[in-house]
Amino acid sequence: MKFRASVKYAVVATVTAGAIVVPLTMRSAGADPPFKLNQIHQDPFADGIGYHASEEEPSIASWGDTIVASYQVGRIYDGGASDIGFSTSTNGGESWKQGELPLTVQGGGPSAPTADAPYYPLTRGSDTVVAYDAKHATWMINTLGLVGNAVVPAVFVNLSSDAVHWSQPIATHVTAPSADSPDKNWITCDNWPKSAGYGNCYIEYDNNGNGNRLLMQVSSDGGHTWTQTANAVPGNGNTSDVQGQQPLAAAANAGDTNIKVNSVTGFAAGQTITINRDPSGGSLQESAVIQTVGTAGAAGTGITLTAPLAKAHAAGSPVGVATNNTTGTTGAIGGVPLVQPPPPGAPAGTCGRVVVPYAGGGGVSYITSSDCGASWSARTLITPNMTATHTAAGQLRTSLLPMATMDGAGAIYLTWQTRSFRVGSVSSTPNDIAMSVMPAPTAAGPDPAFGAPARVPIEADDTTANTVDHFIPGIAADPTTSGDSAHLGLYYYFYPTAACVFANPGGNQCDLSVGYITSTDGGETWGTATTLAHMTLADVVRSSQGPMVGDYSQAAVITGGKQAGNAISAFAVGTQENKLDESMYVAGKGLPITGGEVRLGRPSKDAIEQAENTTPEKHPAVPPRGLGR
Numbered sequence: 220m221k222f223r224a225s226v227k228y229a230v231v232a233t234v235t236a237g238a239i240v241v242p243l244t245m246r247s248a249g250a251d252p253p254f255k256l257n258q259i260h261q262d263p264f265a266d267g268i269g270y271h272a273s274e275e276e277p278s279i280a281s282w283g284d285t286i287v288a289s290y291q292v293g294r295i296y297d298g299g300a301s302d303i304g305f306s307t308s309t310n311g312g313e314s315w316k317q318g319e320l321p322l323t324v325q326g327g328g329p330s331a332p333t334a335d336a337p338y339y340p341l342t343r344g345s346d347t348v349v350a351y352d353a354k355h356a357t358w359m360i361n362t363l364g365l366v367g368n369a370v371v372p373a374v375f376v377n378l379s380s381d382a383v384h385w386s387q388p389i390a391t392h393v394t395a396p397s398a399d400s401p402d403k404n405w406i407t408c409d410n411w412p413k414s415a416g417y418g419n420c421y422i423e424y425d426n427n428g429n430g431n432r433l434l435m436q437v438s439s440d441g442g443h444t445w446t447q448t449a450n451a452v453p454g455n456g457n458t459s460d461v462q463g464q465q466p467l468a469a470a471a472n473a474g475d476t477n478i479k480v481n482s483v484t485g486f487a488a489g490q491t492i493t494i495n496r497d498p499s500g501g502s503l504q505e506s507a508v509i510q511t512v513g514t515a516g517a518a519g520t521g522i523t524l525t526a527p528l529a530k531a532h533a534a535g536s537p538v539g540v541a542t543n544n545t546t547g548t549t550g551a552i553g554g555v556p557l558v559q560p561p562p563p564g565a566p567a568g569t570c571g572r573v574v575v576p577y578a579g580g581g582g583v584s585y586i587t588s589s590d591c592g593a594s595w596s597a598r599t600l601i602t603p604n605m606t607a608t609h610t611a612a613g614q615l616r617t618s619l620l621p622m623a624t625m626d627g628a629g630a631i632y633l634t635w636q637t638r639s640f641r642v643g644s645v646s647s648t649p650n651d652i653a654m655s656v657m658p659a660p661t662a663a664g665p666d667p668a669f670g671a672p673a674r675v676p677i678e679a680d681d682t683t684a685n686t687v688d689h690f691i692p693g694i695a696a697d698p699t700t701s702g703d704s705a706h707l708g709l710y711y712y713f714y715p716t717a718a719c720v721f722a723n724p725g726g727n728q729c730d731l732s733v734g735y736i737t738s739t740d741g742g743e744t745w746g747t748a749t750t751l752a753h754m755t756l757a758d759v760v761r762s763s764q765g766p767m768v769g770d771y772s773q774a775a776v777i778t779g780g781k782q783a784g785n786a787i788s789a790f791a792v793g794t795q796e797n798k799l800d801e802s803m804y805v806a807g808k809g810l811p812i813t814g815g816e817v818r819l820g821r822p823s824k825d826a827i828e829q830a831e832n833t834t835p836e837k838h839p840a841v842p843p844r845g846l847g848r
Contacts, residue, residue: 256752256804259306259789260317262292266325269293269301273760273801276769277789279693280349284311284779287382288789289347289360290769290803292319297763298368299343302326304803305360307382311780312787312808320344320377322364322388329387338372338393341365346404348773353410354418355441358382361391361406361422370394374401374424376442391422391436391445400428403553403620409591411560411629414571416591423554423575433458433551433577437592446592458548458586458595461496464539466581466600468517471532478507478528479521480538486512486522491541494532497596501572501589501666505530506541533668535584535600548586548598551579553620553771559629559657562665572660576633576669578619582606583635583655585669601655605639605672609650609688612714613721613729613756614765617690622773624694628659628701632742633669634692634709640674642682649688649717651675652709654742659701675709677736677748688717689734693772695786697812705741706812708786710734710751710774721756729756731768733790735806739814746813751790751806758793760801768793768801777809785809 262272270293277290286308293301303320321327324340332339343365350359358379363371373390392401404424409416422436422445434448435457448457463485471478471494478494486492488509495503507528513520517534554577561569570591577584582604587596611617621635633655638648653672660667678685689711697706711734719728733751738744759766774788787809793801 254807256792256806257315257808258802258804259288259315260290260292260304260803262304262802263319264293264301264325266293266301269295270760270799273799274304274803275760275767275791275801276347276771277791277803278348278773279775279787279789280351280773281775281777281787282351282353284777285309285382286312286775286777286787287349287351287358287360288803289320289349290789290791291345291347294760294762294767295343295368296761299345299363299365301343303344303347303360303362305385306789306803309382311777311782312785312805313780313782316383318383320360320362320385320388322362322375322377336390338364338366338390341372341388342367346402348404348406350406350408350420351410352408352418352420352441356380357441359406359408359420359442360385361404362388363401363404364388371401374404374422376406376422378442389443391438392424392434392448398429399426401425401434402427402431405553405555407556407558409558409571409573411558411571414558414561415568416558416570416573419591421556421558421573421592423556423577425551425554430549431551431579433548433554433575433579433586435575435588435592435595459496460537460546460548460597461539462543462546464496464537464543464597466535466537467494467532468515468519468534470534471528473529473531474527476524476527477521478524478538479517479519481515483512483515483519483522485540488512492522492538493541494528494538495536495599496539497587497589501587501596503530503532503536503666533599533602535602536668537597537599539597548580548595551577551584553578553618555621555623557623557625557631559625559631559660562660562662564662565665572666574631574657576601576621576623576631578606578621578635583619583621583633587666589666599668601633601669601672603671605637605653606635607637607639607644609638609646609648609717611688611690612717612719615731615756615759616762616765616767616770618770620771622693622771624696624707624774625698626659626696626701626705626741627698630659630696630701630705630741631657631669632694632696632705632707633657634675634694636690636692640681641685644683647718648683649686650690651681652677652689652692652711654694656742673742675736675742676745677734686716686718688714691769691772693774693788695774695776695788697776697784697786698778699784703741703743704739706776706784707738707742708774708776708810708812709736710772710786710788710790712768731756731759733792735786735810737786737812737814739812744814752792752804754793758799758801760793760799776812782808784812786812
């Protein structure tokens, strides 16, 4: 079932032109970065509720020479922001235009409720993400809208054909009366012309009010209408874990007559089980009949089958009794959907495979759909489980939210923060950045799995003697490259000293920094890391969950214009001259992806350069702004 919002597709976004007031220096415990930073947006609000000027939690996407970033503007202490801002470059990062979405009433959104839209007016916006639909030539910014700090009346998209002027918000999911509280949404589009789902866009979010139940929505008309989701118990959502499901405790091979599972509870001789249970039709799925049930775990006697397996199955693949009820996927946070192309040689009408990695299921897991979002598979855990984390000093807000990107053949690169790689790891051990790769589909392997996580070697030392704490990664793959030659750019935040003390009498130790590192061989090797910016916790906006630059980040690769091939990310930088002045910046016009040491020139006189703004419109007077999540 689909529903259409009553609002019209109108060009209503406010766009700002003219100079942005830019501080000349950043507070830094280290040397100035070896290039300039361009400020691409500044908070225009002064509502007395949010922290002004503050911006955080960015998303970014690119298509050709157009780049769009979105983020919270005017962070409010107990949740959300006064509105969602955007910055757009239509010339490959050479210059930028800025504005605010007509989402909240403060940002020019609907100012009163209507019979069809009783959730207006919205007073806060949060969790913004960007996508582009190539078939319909439409940009989308997906957000949560809030009334106060807790009530999320709906999930929204704003649409644009030029990435500068944006429609009124369209509600994709309207909150039910009970047990329904949407959280951490993501959006992507199927931009593979050979896919039967070409032009489909997919929204993922978790229902925090119903056990963090993972929910999916699909649009096939450029974001105007979306499939509805069921949230009420016993509706159990629209993803497909099953009752009593268990992951494989060890990989199984074709020809095996025995499988190992984490628990044998609920399994009995004579039952038919499904391995890699995937109601969306994934080719790895197969059924088997249980002969005997032994003990659990990789070292246990496992489950013996009456006939050998026909296919290989990775550790973590789900196993369930074929007749058990579907329960939906719960305990899921922060899924980042991406769409792989149909495998080579696939017949016409084959859907691209939608892959949704998320935090949950005992670690980092994923679900898939091979039928254009009509149904969704059970979860598969990425193993080994490398997800133990270290809490960043000063209670800086970070979280285990996996970030993903895809190369030109459809391989997916998934990153997250974890301390699991460090030798001698304990709770105080600093985080590294993990990366797991799902290969592109092939005729022989149309439904690939994620491989074992590997540590991105930002520093060579992987012991507790390495004091650098890394977090909030954003990774981008160049879509003109792939496989062993894939170009990757990784942006991240870090503390040089994980155990820094913010209120240290001898001087502040918590030098919050932005870093960048690249690979030209799909992550097999990496160049030398470069520091992009410094700030201290005194310069970072406050939230009820700690100082905040954002608990997720993204990056993109520019594919058109003079800067094609450069990786770009929008990131928050707090500055010294204006306390809690935390605006959005990009490094140069994107940064090159190189295989060796990253060399970006000598340090410049000024670390921050004002971005050129070319929009011929003036920003109108902005009324006082309200609240957000």
